[in-house]
Amino acid sequence: MLIETGAAFELVAVDLEKREHKSAAYLKLNPSGLVPTLVVDGEPFTETAAILMWLAEQHKEAGFDVAPGDRLRRRYLQLMLFLANTLQPAYRLYFYPAEAAGAANEAAAKGMACARVEAAWTMIDAQLADGRAFLLGDKMTAPDFLATMLARWSRNMPKPADRWPHIGAYVARMKMRDGLKEVHRREGLTEWISA
Ligand SMILES: N[C@@H](CCC(=O)N[C@@H](CS)C(=O)NCC(=O)O)C(=O)O
Structure with a gap:
Protein backbone atom coordinates (compact mmCIF):
# COMPACT_ATOMS: atom_id res chain seq x y z
CA MET A 1 0.00 0.00 0.00
CA LEU A 2 2.84 2.39 0.85
CA ILE A 3 4.52 1.70 -2.48
CA GLU A 4 1.32 1.82 -4.51
CA THR A 5 0.18 5.12 -2.99
CA GLY A 6 3.59 6.67 -3.57
CA ALA A 7 3.81 7.65 0.11
CA ALA A 8 7.23 8.67 1.38
CA PHE A 9 8.44 6.10 3.86
CA GLU A 10 11.49 4.34 5.18
CA LEU A 11 11.53 0.56 5.42
CA VAL A 12 13.22 -0.83 8.53
CA ALA A 13 13.66 -4.59 8.30
CA VAL A 14 12.84 -6.57 11.46
CA ASP A 15 14.52 -9.98 11.46
CA LEU A 16 12.03 -12.43 12.97
CA GLU A 17 14.56 -15.28 13.00
CA LYS A 18 16.84 -13.17 15.16
CA ARG A 19 13.73 -12.32 17.22
CA GLU A 20 14.28 -8.62 16.74
CA HIS A 21 10.51 -8.19 17.10
CA LYS A 22 10.86 -9.24 20.74
CA SER A 23 13.72 -6.83 21.52
CA ALA A 24 13.13 -4.13 24.13
CA ALA A 25 13.45 -1.41 21.49
CA TYR A 26 10.83 -2.98 19.21
CA LEU A 27 8.46 -3.82 22.08
CA LYS A 28 8.43 -0.14 22.94
CA LEU A 29 6.91 0.51 19.51
CA ASN A 30 4.69 -2.55 19.38
CA PRO A 31 4.09 -4.17 22.80
CA SER A 32 2.50 -7.19 21.05
CA GLY A 33 5.90 -7.97 19.54
CA LEU A 34 4.44 -8.48 16.08
CA VAL A 35 5.11 -6.97 12.69
CA PRO A 36 4.21 -4.67 11.10
CA THR A 37 4.46 -1.34 12.87
CA LEU A 38 4.08 1.92 10.98
CA VAL A 39 5.59 4.91 12.72
CA VAL A 40 3.66 8.04 11.75
CA ASP A 41 4.88 11.43 12.97
CA GLY A 42 6.90 9.62 15.64
CA GLU A 43 3.93 7.59 16.88
CA PRO A 44 3.70 3.84 16.39
CA PHE A 45 0.59 2.55 14.64
CA THR A 46 -0.13 -1.19 14.54
CA GLU A 47 -2.67 -3.71 13.22
CA THR A 48 -2.37 -4.42 9.52
CA ALA A 49 -6.03 -3.92 8.62
CA ALA A 50 -6.19 -0.57 10.43
CA ILE A 51 -2.96 0.58 8.79
CA LEU A 52 -4.29 -0.33 5.34
CA MET A 53 -7.60 1.45 5.82
CA TRP A 54 -5.89 4.52 7.21
CA LEU A 55 -3.36 4.69 4.37
CA ALA A 56 -6.14 4.28 1.81
CA GLU A 57 -7.98 7.17 3.48
CA GLN A 58 -4.86 9.36 3.60
CA HIS A 59 -4.15 8.78 -0.09
CA LYS A 60 -7.63 8.95 -1.58
CA GLU A 61 -6.17 9.87 -4.95
CA ALA A 62 -4.78 6.33 -5.22
CA GLY A 63 -8.37 5.02 -5.24
CA PHE A 64 -8.02 2.26 -2.61
CA ASP A 65 -10.40 3.83 -0.06
CA VAL A 66 -14.13 3.17 0.19
CA ALA A 67 -15.44 6.16 2.12
CA PRO A 68 -18.55 6.44 4.31
CA GLY A 69 -21.57 6.93 2.05
CA ASP A 70 -20.14 4.83 -0.78
CA ARG A 71 -22.52 2.03 -1.81
CA LEU A 72 -19.67 -0.47 -1.28
N1 LIG B 1 -2.98 -8.53 14.46
C1 LIG B 1 -1.65 -8.27 13.93
C2 LIG B 1 -1.01 -9.62 13.66
C3 LIG B 1 0.34 -9.47 13.07
C4 LIG B 1 1.06 -10.79 12.92
O1 LIG B 1 0.50 -11.88 13.17
N2 LIG B 1 2.33 -10.70 12.52
C5 LIG B 1 3.14 -11.86 12.31
C6 LIG B 1 3.68 -11.74 10.88
S1 LIG B 1 4.85 -12.93 10.47
C7 LIG B 1 4.29 -11.85 13.31
O2 LIG B 1 4.76 -10.78 13.68
N3 LIG B 1 4.74 -13.04 13.74
C8 LIG B 1 5.88 -13.18 14.57
C9 LIG B 1 5.58 -13.75 15.95
O3 LIG B 1 4.41 -13.98 16.29
O4 LIG B 1 6.54 -14.00 16.69
C10 LIG B 1 -1.75 -7.46 12.64
O5 LIG B 1 -2.72 -7.65 11.90
O6 LIG B 1 -0.87 -6.62 12.38
Whole structure:
Protein backbone atom coordinates (compact mmCIF):
# COMPACT_ATOMS: atom_id res chain seq x y z
CA MET A 1 0.00 0.00 0.00
CA LEU A 2 2.84 2.39 0.85
CA ILE A 3 4.52 1.70 -2.48
CA GLU A 4 1.32 1.82 -4.51
CA THR A 5 0.18 5.12 -2.99
CA GLY A 6 3.59 6.67 -3.57
CA ALA A 7 3.81 7.65 0.11
CA ALA A 8 7.23 8.67 1.38
CA PHE A 9 8.44 6.10 3.86
CA GLU A 10 11.49 4.34 5.18
CA LEU A 11 11.53 0.56 5.42
CA VAL A 12 13.22 -0.83 8.53
CA ALA A 13 13.66 -4.59 8.30
CA VAL A 14 12.84 -6.57 11.46
CA ASP A 15 14.52 -9.98 11.46
CA LEU A 16 12.03 -12.43 12.97
CA GLU A 17 14.56 -15.28 13.00
CA LYS A 18 16.84 -13.17 15.16
CA ARG A 19 13.73 -12.32 17.22
CA GLU A 20 14.28 -8.62 16.74
CA HIS A 21 10.51 -8.19 17.10
CA LYS A 22 10.86 -9.24 20.74
CA SER A 23 13.72 -6.83 21.52
CA ALA A 24 13.13 -4.13 24.13
CA ALA A 25 13.45 -1.41 21.49
CA TYR A 26 10.83 -2.98 19.21
CA LEU A 27 8.46 -3.82 22.08
CA LYS A 28 8.43 -0.14 22.94
CA LEU A 29 6.91 0.51 19.51
CA ASN A 30 4.69 -2.55 19.38
CA PRO A 31 4.09 -4.17 22.80
CA SER A 32 2.50 -7.19 21.05
CA GLY A 33 5.90 -7.97 19.54
CA LEU A 34 4.44 -8.48 16.08
CA VAL A 35 5.11 -6.97 12.69
CA PRO A 36 4.21 -4.67 11.10
CA THR A 37 4.46 -1.34 12.87
CA LEU A 38 4.08 1.92 10.98
CA VAL A 39 5.59 4.91 12.72
CA VAL A 40 3.66 8.04 11.75
CA ASP A 41 4.88 11.43 12.97
CA GLY A 42 6.90 9.62 15.64
CA GLU A 43 3.93 7.59 16.88
CA PRO A 44 3.70 3.84 16.39
CA PHE A 45 0.59 2.55 14.64
CA THR A 46 -0.13 -1.19 14.54
CA GLU A 47 -2.67 -3.71 13.22
CA THR A 48 -2.37 -4.42 9.52
CA ALA A 49 -6.03 -3.92 8.62
CA ALA A 50 -6.19 -0.57 10.43
CA ILE A 51 -2.96 0.58 8.79
CA LEU A 52 -4.29 -0.33 5.34
CA MET A 53 -7.60 1.45 5.82
CA TRP A 54 -5.89 4.52 7.21
CA LEU A 55 -3.36 4.69 4.37
CA ALA A 56 -6.14 4.28 1.81
CA GLU A 57 -7.98 7.17 3.48
CA GLN A 58 -4.86 9.36 3.60
CA HIS A 59 -4.15 8.78 -0.09
CA LYS A 60 -7.63 8.95 -1.58
CA GLU A 61 -6.17 9.87 -4.95
CA ALA A 62 -4.78 6.33 -5.22
CA GLY A 63 -8.37 5.02 -5.24
CA PHE A 64 -8.02 2.26 -2.61
CA ASP A 65 -10.40 3.83 -0.06
CA VAL A 66 -14.13 3.17 0.19
CA ALA A 67 -15.44 6.16 2.12
CA PRO A 68 -18.55 6.44 4.31
CA GLY A 69 -21.57 6.93 2.05
CA ASP A 70 -20.14 4.83 -0.78
CA ARG A 71 -22.52 2.03 -1.81
CA LEU A 72 -19.67 -0.47 -1.28
CA ARG A 73 -18.87 0.74 2.24
CA ARG A 74 -20.68 -2.06 4.08
CA ARG A 75 -19.03 -4.74 1.97
CA TYR A 76 -15.66 -3.01 2.44
CA LEU A 77 -15.92 -3.06 6.22
CA GLN A 78 -17.30 -6.59 6.23
CA LEU A 79 -14.46 -7.87 4.09
CA MET A 80 -11.70 -6.11 6.03
CA LEU A 81 -13.05 -7.48 9.29
CA PHE A 82 -13.53 -10.95 7.84
CA LEU A 83 -9.92 -11.03 6.64
CA ALA A 84 -8.52 -9.58 9.87
CA ASN A 85 -10.84 -11.34 12.32
CA THR A 86 -11.47 -14.73 10.78
CA LEU A 87 -8.89 -15.59 8.16
CA GLN A 88 -5.79 -14.01 9.70
CA PRO A 89 -6.28 -15.58 13.18
CA ALA A 90 -6.80 -18.99 11.55
CA TYR A 91 -3.34 -18.60 10.01
CA ARG A 92 -1.95 -17.67 13.41
CA LEU A 93 -3.36 -20.92 14.81
CA TYR A 94 -1.90 -22.84 11.86
CA PHE A 95 1.59 -21.39 12.22
CA TYR A 96 1.68 -21.28 16.03
CA PRO A 97 -0.66 -24.14 17.09
CA ALA A 98 1.01 -24.62 20.47
CA GLU A 99 0.33 -20.99 21.39
CA ALA A 100 -3.42 -21.60 21.60
CA ALA A 101 -3.67 -25.33 22.18
CA GLY A 102 -0.52 -26.35 24.07
CA ALA A 103 2.30 -28.52 22.70
CA ALA A 104 0.39 -31.76 23.29
CA ASN A 105 -2.44 -30.64 21.00
CA GLU A 106 -0.43 -29.09 18.22
CA ALA A 107 -1.38 -31.51 15.45
CA ALA A 108 -5.10 -31.30 16.17
CA ALA A 109 -5.01 -27.50 16.40
CA LYS A 110 -3.13 -27.28 13.13
CA GLY A 111 -5.68 -29.50 11.41
CA MET A 112 -8.55 -27.34 12.70
CA ALA A 113 -6.75 -24.20 11.63
CA CYS A 114 -6.12 -25.55 8.15
CA ALA A 115 -9.83 -26.33 7.76
CA ARG A 116 -10.70 -22.78 8.90
CA VAL A 117 -8.27 -21.20 6.46
CA GLU A 118 -9.66 -23.31 3.62
CA ALA A 119 -13.27 -22.50 4.53
CA ALA A 120 -12.46 -18.80 4.41
CA TRP A 121 -10.83 -19.09 0.98
CA THR A 122 -13.87 -21.02 -0.27
CA MET A 123 -16.02 -18.03 0.72
CA ILE A 124 -13.67 -15.58 -0.95
CA ASP A 125 -13.53 -17.69 -4.10
CA ALA A 126 -17.33 -17.55 -4.27
CA GLN A 127 -17.20 -13.75 -4.12
CA LEU A 128 -14.88 -13.69 -7.11
CA ALA A 129 -16.98 -16.15 -9.10
CA ASP A 130 -18.83 -13.45 -11.07
CA GLY A 131 -15.59 -12.59 -12.85
CA ARG A 132 -14.81 -9.38 -10.95
CA ALA A 133 -11.17 -8.33 -11.09
CA PHE A 134 -10.91 -7.38 -7.41
CA LEU A 135 -12.69 -8.35 -4.21
CA LEU A 136 -15.18 -5.48 -4.29
CA GLY A 137 -15.57 -5.20 -8.05
CA ASP A 138 -13.57 -3.60 -10.82
CA LYS A 139 -11.57 -1.33 -8.55
CA MET A 140 -8.70 -2.40 -6.31
CA THR A 141 -9.31 -1.40 -2.68
CA ALA A 142 -7.65 -1.89 0.73
CA PRO A 143 -8.90 -5.47 1.31
CA ASP A 144 -7.10 -6.62 -1.84
CA PHE A 145 -3.78 -5.83 -0.18
CA LEU A 146 -4.64 -7.83 2.91
CA ALA A 147 -6.09 -10.75 0.93
CA THR A 148 -2.99 -10.92 -1.28
CA MET A 149 -0.69 -11.02 1.73
CA LEU A 150 -2.82 -13.77 3.28
CA ALA A 151 -2.90 -15.72 0.01
CA ARG A 152 0.89 -15.64 0.03
CA TRP A 153 0.94 -17.01 3.57
CA SER A 154 -0.75 -20.20 2.30
CA ARG A 155 1.98 -20.98 -0.23
CA ASN A 156 3.34 -23.98 1.70
CA MET A 157 0.01 -25.18 3.11
CA PRO A 158 -1.68 -28.36 1.86
CA LYS A 159 -4.01 -26.31 -0.37
CA PRO A 160 -2.54 -22.92 -1.26
CA ALA A 161 -5.15 -20.23 -1.85
CA ASP A 162 -4.38 -19.97 -5.56
CA ARG A 163 -5.65 -23.53 -6.09
CA TRP A 164 -9.21 -22.19 -5.88
CA PRO A 165 -10.13 -21.35 -9.47
CA HIS A 166 -11.19 -17.73 -9.09
CA ILE A 167 -8.56 -16.92 -6.47
CA GLY A 168 -5.95 -18.43 -8.79
CA ALA A 169 -6.82 -15.96 -11.52
CA TYR A 170 -7.04 -13.13 -8.97
CA VAL A 171 -3.63 -13.88 -7.46
CA ALA A 172 -2.07 -14.14 -10.92
CA ARG A 173 -3.46 -10.65 -11.64
CA MET A 174 -2.12 -9.27 -8.37
CA LYS A 175 1.32 -10.78 -9.02
CA MET A 176 1.56 -8.73 -12.20
CA ARG A 177 1.31 -5.48 -10.27
CA ASP A 178 4.51 -3.47 -10.02
CA GLY A 179 3.80 -2.71 -6.35
CA LEU A 180 3.75 -6.37 -5.38
CA LYS A 181 6.88 -7.09 -7.41
CA GLU A 182 8.58 -4.13 -5.79
CA VAL A 183 7.73 -5.18 -2.23
CA HIS A 184 9.25 -8.60 -2.91
CA ARG A 185 12.36 -6.95 -4.34
CA ARG A 186 12.77 -4.55 -1.42
CA GLU A 187 12.26 -7.24 1.19
CA GLY A 188 14.42 -9.78 -0.66
CA LEU A 189 11.52 -12.25 -1.00
CA THR A 190 11.84 -14.68 -3.87
CA GLU A 191 9.28 -17.38 -3.06
CA TRP A 192 5.77 -17.27 -4.55
CA ILE A 193 5.99 -14.14 -6.70
CA SER A 194 7.50 -15.90 -9.70
CA ALA A 195 5.59 -19.14 -9.28
N1 LIG B 1 -2.98 -8.53 14.46
C1 LIG B 1 -1.65 -8.27 13.93
C2 LIG B 1 -1.01 -9.62 13.66
C3 LIG B 1 0.34 -9.47 13.07
C4 LIG B 1 1.06 -10.79 12.92
O1 LIG B 1 0.50 -11.88 13.17
N2 LIG B 1 2.33 -10.70 12.52
C5 LIG B 1 3.14 -11.86 12.31
C6 LIG B 1 3.68 -11.74 10.88
S1 LIG B 1 4.85 -12.93 10.47
C7 LIG B 1 4.29 -11.85 13.31
O2 LIG B 1 4.76 -10.78 13.68
N3 LIG B 1 4.74 -13.04 13.74
C8 LIG B 1 5.88 -13.18 14.57
C9 LIG B 1 5.58 -13.75 15.95
O3 LIG B 1 4.41 -13.98 16.29
O4 LIG B 1 6.54 -14.00 16.69
C10 LIG B 1 -1.75 -7.46 12.64
O5 LIG B 1 -2.72 -7.65 11.90
O6 LIG B 1 -0.87 -6.62 12.38
